[in-house]
Amino acid sequence: MIVSKSLSGLRASLTTGRLAALGFVLVALSGAQAQEPVTAVMPGSTQDEIRQFCGNIADAARDQRYLMQKQELDTLQAEINERITLLEERRAEYEEWLKRRNDFMQQAEVSLVDIYKTMKADAAAPQLQETPPILAAAIIMKLPARQSGLIMAEMDPKKAGIIASIMASAADPVIPKDPS
Incomplete structure (x- = not known):
């Protein structure tokens, strides 16, 4: 008996649901024939819920925008780090070149130059x-131009x-060229 009552209640709710769905389809079809947009309002939805939904989406969009900006900043920071590394390498090359040049110039000691x-x-x-060409060049560079x-x-x-x-090449003020 309890089962038959619940079955009849289920049939009634199914029939009501079918009628509501059929009515919605008919309204949609008649709206489509009249070429007017159909706006279905969900039962229980209010303007406050819509605003809240849009507000939630705005926060997610803002978060996504911040994430994209952070990724762009990370990319830029990586590029800056690469450039700093390249500049440090070039600085090391310049210091090495300067050291070689100074060593070259010091090879010709003052006393040796005075002898020549x-x-x-x-x-x-x-x-x-x-004498080795490098030493000869260093000595000749320290002598007066005429001699x-x-x-x-x-x-x-x-x-x-x-x-x-x-x-x-020793007197050339240009540092070594960029290898890349």
Whole structure:
């Protein structure tokens, strides 16, 4: 008996639900034929609920926007870190180049230069030809320009060319080029 009452209640609610659904379909079809937009309002929805829903979506959108901005800032920070690393590498290259140049210039000690200053060009040229080209270039650079020219004129042209190229690269104020 209890079962039959609940079955009849279920049939009644199903029939009511079917009628409501059929009515909704008919209204939708008649609205579609009239080409007017159909706006279905959910039962129990109010303007406050709609505002609350939109407010919740606005917070999520703001959070997403902040997340995207944070990701962009992280990307920019990574690029800046890469550039800093590159600048540090270039600075190290420059310091190495400067150290080599200073070492080169110090190879020709003052006393050694003074010895060659007192020598005649025809006597100094053969001796400087036999020294390592880097040392010869350092000594010749520290001599007065006129005496250096005379010594270079007395040297073998090939050896003088090597020494001149070393002197030019040592005096070049341009630091090494960027390898990339």
